[in-house]
Amino acid sequence: MRRLRMRSSIDNCLTYGLVIVAYVVIRLLLAGGNISYALQGQLVPITVYIVMAVSLNLTVGVLGELSLGHAGFMSIGAFSGAITATLLELLADTTSTTWIRLGFSMPWLRLSLAMLIGGIFAGIFGFLVGVPVLRLHGDYLAIVTLAFGEIIKNVMSILYVGYDANGIRVSMDSANALKLDEGGTIIVNGPMGVIGITKLSSFTAGFILILITLIIVLNLINSRAGRAIKAVRDDKIATESVGISVWRYRMMAFVISATLAGAAGALYALNYSSVVARKFDFNTSILVLVFVVLGGMGNIRGSIIAATVLTVLPEVLRAFNEYRMLTYAVILIVVMLVRNNATLQHVFRQVGARLSKSLPIRRKGGEV
Amino acid sequence: MKRKNYFTFVVTLVLCLALLAGCADKPSKPTDTAPIKLGGIGPLTGGAAVYGIAVANGAKIAVDEINALGGIQFELNFQDDEHDAEKSVNAYNVLKDWGMQILVGTVTTDPCIAVAAESYKDRIFTLTPSASSPEVVKGKDNTFQMCFSDPYQGIVSAQYIQEKKLGSKIAIIYNNADAYSTGIYEKFVSEAEARNLEVVSTTTFTNDTASDFSVQLSEAQNAGADLVFLPIYYEPSSLILAQAKAMNYAPKFFGVDGMDGILEMENFDTTLAEGVMLLTPFAADAQDERTASFVKKYKELHNDVPNQFAADGYDVVYAIYEALKDKDVTAETPASELCTQLIEIFTNDKFVFSGLTGDNMVWSKNGEVAKPPKGMFIENGVYVGMD
Incomplete structure (x- = not known):
């Protein structure tokens, strides 16, 4: 047991180390001006997708339930986070109270509050969805989460939110139905999504969110609750027989996963000047699921690497013009095959061995 | 296929793609x-x-x-x-x-x-x-x-309809999940109100439900609309025209610039579009040089x-x-x-x-x-x- 714990803490240190080293290296490169604009623009999305992948890994890899609506939680986080940030900014502009004005004019405070609120809202929805859904399992859960993601997308694209002297107004009909006063601001404009967002996200904020995510997820996995969650995954009946509440631990993993996705959604929304509901559709859910599957179910470090590589890859492939989609798909298939195909792994090992032949290697039992 | 050939095949495929991609960029x-x-x-x-x-x-x-x-x-x-x-x-x-x-x-x-x-x-x-x-x-x-801009099109459409007396009872069918469509719709409604145009029916659809418009059309028909305003793109419009014809409902149809392209659509019976009005900045068969x-x-x-x-x-x-x-x-x-x-x-x-x-x-x-x-x-x- 002690050795096992030792091994997992070494493993965790490696994961933290990887993230911190990557951050420091990129900061240094940025300071030296050695990074292209294309990569600079992708730094925040990369951090967002890492958090998305790690949080989904908690549901899919650790809890062992297939969720196809992770983008729905991201959407809730994005919308509530962006609304929060915009409202706080309006409040800071209009209020006469000094401490509110000074406090909310600080971008990092607005950003942290937006991520917090985004996470809380997504968590609440995760709970509400979880109440009926987590009593189902297997394919049923996958189908219900899929439907949830689509419902969120459609609801968000008819949502209108405005702000004027009388407070916040919400409508599901049209912007005219908000009946805003003169000088009122439309924050969410139906299919146009949230408009006029002040860009607050930064690479450092994304890095901190990744660290928080890792601390929560890694500590959870290695805790008593985490072992209970893994027990639920491995054998539900055996777990119930020793008195562990299956529903409670599933809910715990599911809500934490949703909350982190919500915070990532808020970070994502505040990186662009507009965000639309259409972005968080089924494709985005599947994209994040691909990160998790390619990185390895339950393998947090794998999720981080897969999310980074697969976010950068389509941009690197721009050089292939119209063939880039095809190339991307081919690369995905090749990676899948290599990961899961014994013969191919053998081929790679042979290639690797041939390459390293020039180096003197000591083999067990000497040369044959 | 032998094991090693498999790997070579994949590498060759990727390299071929790289070659093709190179061809796409013509040297200037x-x-x-x-x-x-x-x-x-x-x-x-x-x-x-x-x-x-x-x-x-x-x-x-x-x-x-x-x-x-x-x-x-x-x-x-x-x-x-x-x-x-x-x-x-x-x-x-x-x-x-x-x-x-x-x-x-x-x-x-x-x-x-x-x-x-x-x-x-x-x-x-x-x-x-x-x-x-x-x-x-x-x-x-x-x-x-x-x-x-979208609001401008909405305003101009209402102006046109009122000034040319194109219709007295107006039905609107628009895509409420589309920014373009809702943008035009909102301004059209407020301008129509200001010009005393009577809007008798307003129905919506989304990209996911753009395959059947019988509900929207029968509501417009029951409300007695003699002009249907379509601030939408040409693909759903073509379906609306076909379905209206099938149910023997023949109001005037009024579109905006998204309607442009309907005549060039594949497999579209252009007789359906006969008499359709639209506001567009460009017509491919204009006569100027x-x-x-x-x-x-x-x-x-x-x-x-x-x-x-x-x-x-x-x-x-x-x-x-x-x-x-x-x-x-x-x-x-x-x-x-x-x-x-x-x-x-x-x-x-x-x-x-x-x-x-x-x-x-x-x-x-x-x-x-x-x-x-x-x-x-x-x-x-x-x-x-x-x-």
Whole structure:
């Protein structure tokens, strides 16, 4: 047991180390001006997708339930986070109270509050969805989460939110139905999504969110609750027989996963000047699921690497013009095959061995 | 297949693709003057690809024509954004690395809002061919539109209907999950109210439910509407026309510029569109010389009739050319300096541009274009001017 714990803490240190080293290296490169604009623009999305992948890994890899609506939680986080940030900014502009004005004019405070609120809202929805859904399992859960993601997308694209002297107004009909006063601001404009967002996200904020995510997820996995969650995954009946509440631990993993996705959604929304509901559709859910599957179910470090590589890859492939989609798909298939195909792994090992032949290697039992 | 061959096969496949991709970039002609770098962004793949490809093709024709004239030379680099704001900003950054001096784009609205915020920060002049929401230009002095803004179309449509007494009871069918459609709808309703037009039925659909309109049409029929206003794109419109015919409901149909393209649709029975009215800045069978020559060239190169997006792309490049042709600008002029110069020219009252999508266009300080809309109706399968 002690050795096992030792091994997992070494493993965790490696994961933290990887993230911190990557951050420091990129900061240094940025300071030296050695990074292209294309990569600079992708730094925040990369951090967002890492958090998305790690949080989904908690549901899919650790809890062992297939969720196809992770983008729905991201959407809730994005919308509530962006609304929060915009409202706080309006409040800071209009209020006469000094401490509110000074406090909310600080971008990092607005950003942290937006991520917090985004996470809380997504968590609440995760709970509400979880109440009926987590009593189902297997394919049923996958189908219900899929439907949830689509419902969120459609609801968000008819949502209108405005702000004027009388407070916040919400409508599901049209912007005219908000009946805003003169000088009122439309924050969410139906299919146009949230408009006029002040860009607050930064690479450092994304890095901190990744660290928080890792601390929560890694500590959870290695805790008593985490072992209970893994027990639920491995054998539900055996777990119930020793008195562990299956529903409670599933809910715990599911809500934490949703909350982190919500915070990532808020970070994502505040990186662009507009965000639309259409972005968080089924494709985005599947994209994040691909990160998790390619990185390895339950393998947090794998999720981080897969999310980074697969976010950068389509941009690197721009050089292939119209063939880039095809190339991307081919690369995905090749990676899948290599990961899961014994013969191919053998081929790679042979290639690797041939390459390293020039180096003197000591083999067990000497040369044959 | 043997094990090793498997690996070789995959590597060969990837290398072949790399080779093909290399072919796609034609080497540009060597010219005496280094060209000014125009960046373009739009959806070349995915559901909205038809708009991006049209703009890219139209802009390419304009660039080739201008380069053949001598004088200022342009080089166009058009990047795909899949109609997604994140991809669009990525494409923008790729173009920035390439050294873009002026941005032609982006084609669709919500990616354009995100990209225009970046180009505003970086001081790169942006002229969008077709992103029509007022949100695109709001608060950004460097961003200008070539197309009508959505609210403007709504207002003009209501004006047309009232002034020409086209209908007394109006039904509206619009896409409430689409920014373009809702933008026009909202202004149309408030303008119709101000002009005492009676709106008897308002029904909606979304992209996911755009396959059956019998509910919407029977509601309009039951309400006794004699004019149906369709602020939507041509694909759902074609279905509405067919279904209305099938249920023997024959009101007048009034569309906006999204309706343009309906006559060129594959497998569409053009007799269905007989008598349909629409407001559009561009008609591919207009008789003037410039349009005729553009349509001919487009057909030769792409084997397709250009729609208004192609014409918008063409006009954007020409507007930039007109603005810069007497100015002392080169490939070395920094983007921010070009931006300042172009803003000055475009907001100057003396700068009047006539193109395929309208004559005597002028731009306001906030970046919106003012040009007269052309009311058309369809007769014997061709557009005829309404006036």
